[in-house]
Amino acid sequence: MTKETKNAVSAETIVENLKEFANKLHxxxxxxxxxxxxxxxxxxxxxxxxxxxxxxxxxDILDGKSAKEVLEETDGNEEDSSLVGTIAINVETGNVEGLDGIKDTKVKEQILAAVSKVVEELGGN
Structure with missing residues (x-):
């Protein structure tokens, strides 16, 4: 340790701090x-x-996955993650149109979650 790092921090504290940071970032x-x-x-x-x-x-890394595993999962999605187009939301019914061109399922789920929250806040289904 250098002179500046006199305080020892446990691995558990570091992991908990990183989890808290990742959750807030999320x-x-x-x-x-x-x-x-x-x-x-x-x-x-x-x-x-x-x-x-x-x-x-x-x-995922904090839950035990290796960096290699995490990066392998995301490498194939870059091509499919473009979000160019229009999404139409029927606030009364909650129906969403315009997601067909999005192949990244994670992005679709995120958009649907956001749309659901919008519909809920606007008093729809």
Whole structure:
């Protein structure tokens, strides 16, 4: 240890701090995705989505997956994750149109979760 690092920190404390950070990153990025989706700012939505995906990767690593395993899972999704197009939401029924072109299931789930929250806040089903 260097002179500046006199305080010993247990591995458990480090892991708990990282889990707390990853969970906050997850929650904030999920809220950001919803916010920017509602504002129609696709560029910022995509940035929030990157942070959201990163939070999932961090949590997977903290749950015991190797970095190699996590990176192998995400490598194949880059091509399918473009989000160009229009999504139509019927607020009364909760029906969503425009997700057919999105092949990344994780992104679809995130959009559907955001849409569900929007419909709920607007008083629909």
């Amino acid at each position: 929650d904030n990025s999920k809220d950001g995705m919803l916010h920017f989706l509602l504002k129609g700012d696709i560029r910022k939505f995509k940035i929030a989505n990157v942070f959201h995906n990163l939070s999932h990767d961090l949590l």
